[in-house]
Amino acid sequence: MRVSEQGYGNASGRDEDPVVVVGAGPVGLAAAAELLQRGIEPLVLERGPQAGAAVAEWGHVRLFSRWSEVVAPAARRLLEARGWADPDADAYPTDSCPADSRPTWAYPTAAQWSDGYLRPLAAALGDRVRVDAEVTGVARRGRDRVVDAGRESEPLTVHVRTPHGEERITARAVIDASGTWHTPNPLGGDGLPAAGERNAADRITHHLPDLSDPELRRRYAGRHVVVAGSGHSALTALIGFDELAAERPDTRITWLLRRGRLGDTFGGGAADQLPARGALGDRARAAVEAGRIAVETGFRTDVVERDDHGRLSLATVDGRRVSDVDEVVALTGFRPDLSWLSEVRLELDTTLQAPVRLAPLIDPNVHSCGTVYPHGAAELAHPEPGVYLAGMKSYGRAPTFLAMTGYEQVRSIAAELAGDTESARRVELTLPETGVCAGSGLADLQADGHAGEQPDEAAGGCCEAPAETTETAVPARAAR
Numbered sequence: 088m089r090v091s092e093q094g095y096g097n098a099s100g101r102d103e104d105p106v107v108v109v110g111a112g113p114v115g116l117a118a119a120a121e122l123l124q125r126g127i128e129p130l131v132l133e134r135g136p137q138a139g140a141a142v143a144e145w146g147h148v149r150l151f152s153r154w155s156e157v158v159a160p161a162a163r164r165l166l167e168a169r170g171w172a173d174p175d176a177d178a179y180p181t182d183s184c185p186a187d188s189r190p191t192w193a194y195p196t197a198a199q200w201s202d203g204y205l206r207p208l209a210a211a212l213g214d215r216v217r218v219d220a221e222v223t224g225v226a227r228r229g230r231d232r233v234v235d236a237g238r239e240s241e242p243l244t245v246h247v248r249t250p251h252g253e254e255r256i257t258a259r260a261v262i263d264a265s266g267t268w269h270t271p272n273p274l275g276g277d278g279l280p281a282a283g284e285r286n287a288a289d290r291i292t293h294h295l296p297d298l299s300d301p302e303l304r305r306r307y308a309g310r311h312v313v314v315a316g317s318g319h320s321a322l323t324a325l326i327g328f329d330e331l332a333a334e335r336p337d338t339r340i341t342w343l344l345r346r347g348r349l350g351d352t353f354g355g356g357a358a359d360q361l362p363a364r365g366a367l368g369d370r371a372r373a374a375v376e377a378g379r380i381a382v383e384t385g386f387r388t389d390v391v392e393r394d395d396h397g398r399l400s401l402a403t404v405d406g407r408r409v410s411d412v413d414e415v416v417a418l419t420g421f422r423p424d425l426s427w428l429s430e431v432r433l434e435l436d437t438t439l440q441a442p443v444r445l446a447p448l449i450d451p452n453v454h455s456c457g458t459v460y461p462h463g464a465a466e467l468a469h470p471e472p473g474v475y476l477a478g479m480k481s482y483g484r485a486p487t488f489l490a491m492t493g494y495e496q497v498r499s500i501a502a503e504l505a506g507d508t509e510s511a512r513r514v515e516l517t518l519p520e521t522g523v524c525a526g527s528g529l530a531d532l533q534a535d536g537h538a539g540e541q542p543d544e545a546a547g548g549c550c551e552a553p554a555e556t557t558e559t560a561v562p563a564r565a566a567r
């Protein structure tokens with residue numbers, strides 16, 4: 088039995104059992120590739136009908152990351168050994184186009200990410216990836232979370248729901264890379280649905296609409312659309328609706344932010360080391376400054392009412408109101424679904440619901456530039472040996488997660504599970520800066536100086552790690 092430095096480790100894992108990876112998203116598949124290359128057999132369980140099922144649901148969204156930033160190193164090795172045609176190489180056969188001046192189309196859409204990378208990766212992993220297999224629980228075999236006795240000698244069991252019935256799978260370890268896509272935050276300012284929010288569900292969406300879809304375009308054209316949230320998804324939505332309004336000037340856009348002022352909502356612009364992320368903020372800022380988007384800051388929705396004409400009215404506790412609303416696009420971030428992890432002993436931060444050693448690095452209430460650095464097994468360990476949260480889910484309610492962060496997490500976890508502690512502790516990634524490095528974190532201050540809105544997913548306002556975070560940090564692309 089090997090126990091890690093924190094006293095946590097793969098205490099009861101048996102080598103003959105697979106490491107179960109929950110979710111065949113970018114991070115789960117990267118975990119499987121890392122494990123395989125360490126000689127450990129992975130079993131990826133995906134609830135959707137295909138690998139990358141969640142990513143496919145926002146397929147129309149263009150990433151702010153380039154191909155090279157969303158392909159995991161271990162996955163690349165696996166794919167290249169099978170003759171995979173790197174989509175990035177297809178797009179840029181010469182060095183004549185410097186990375187930073189590449190045009191918008193150089194960034195894949197989520198659908199292209201899925202088709203050009205995630206699905207081939209899943210195919211390369213073969214029957215180690217099972218779809219239509221939803222994990223409904225993880226526990227120590229025969230022991231609920233309270234029981235100490237015999238706990239160390241029992242393996243983990245994973246409860247799975249499939250179209251053919253229920254299954255129990257014995258696991259050497261479990262890497263939960265199930266993301267947060269299916270659990271968006273409600274519109275309500277207190278984190279619970281606003282009064283009337285559920286009744287207005289037919290007028291409220293929590294996902295970025297695909298405005299290239301004629302039917303959806305018709306739904307929003309000429310309407311009063313409210314966009315709530317301050318993350319990248321909200322900025323993307325605002326730009327999309329602004330373009331729609333150029334075509335249909337009777338379209339009205341109102342932007343609701345919980346934070347007290349716009350502050351660094353638009354991100355770091357040209358200073359953002361991910362240029363597409365910076366450009367997004369610049370375009371949204373231009374639309375706001377031109378007066379095409381009405382902005383309501385400090386707006387914490389408490390009530391959603393429907394008038395006699397079926398239109399909505401959104402009100403705050405202090406009586407502010409936005410009326411005559413036809414459609415609400417609530418992009419107020421995501422939260423982790425921890426319900427099926429109730430029987431394992433997790434150590435989660437009370438605020439962020441992220442692993443306790445990771446949380447201080449990503450807490451938007453307190454952190455500023457230089458405090459977020461790439462991390463791995465040490466920061467992601469729990470009192471329950473062999474259980475890790477990775478990927479988007481590991482950030483709990485914190486924003487700014489990048490796929491490359493998740494790839495480094497699972498590289499480190501796979502090394503830890505293989506007993507290579509030295510590699511597990513080594514940092515093999517440098518994260519790009521957002522270009523917003525002054526003052527507080529993303530939880531912007533209100534006019535009265537109090538912390539404002541809990542920022543949304545992928546908000547990217549502040550802050551990723553500095554370009555070189557530790558002496559051992561090397562650029563991601565040169566890591567291997």
Ligand SMILES: Cc1cc2nc3c(=O)[nH]c(=O)nc-3n(C[C@H](O)[C@H](O)[C@H](O)COP(=O)(O)OP(=O)(O)OC[C@H]3O[C@@H](n4cnc5c(N)ncnc54)[C@H](O)[C@@H]3O)c2cc1C
Nearest residue numbers: 110112113114134141150151152222265266478479489490
């Ligand atoms: C709109 C948007 C744009 C983004 N743009 C970028 C970008 O440009 N660059 C970047 O680096 N990052 C970006 N991100 C952030 C992040 O990299 C992605 O969200 C990424 O998909 C996270 O990968 P993941 O594997 O952690 O989770 P997911 O992609 O969500 O994958 C999790 C998988 O687990 C499955 N699953 C869930 N529950 C279960 C269960 N109980 N049992 C079995 N399977 C389950 C899901 O169906 C899903 O397929 C963006 C995120 C969003 C939402």
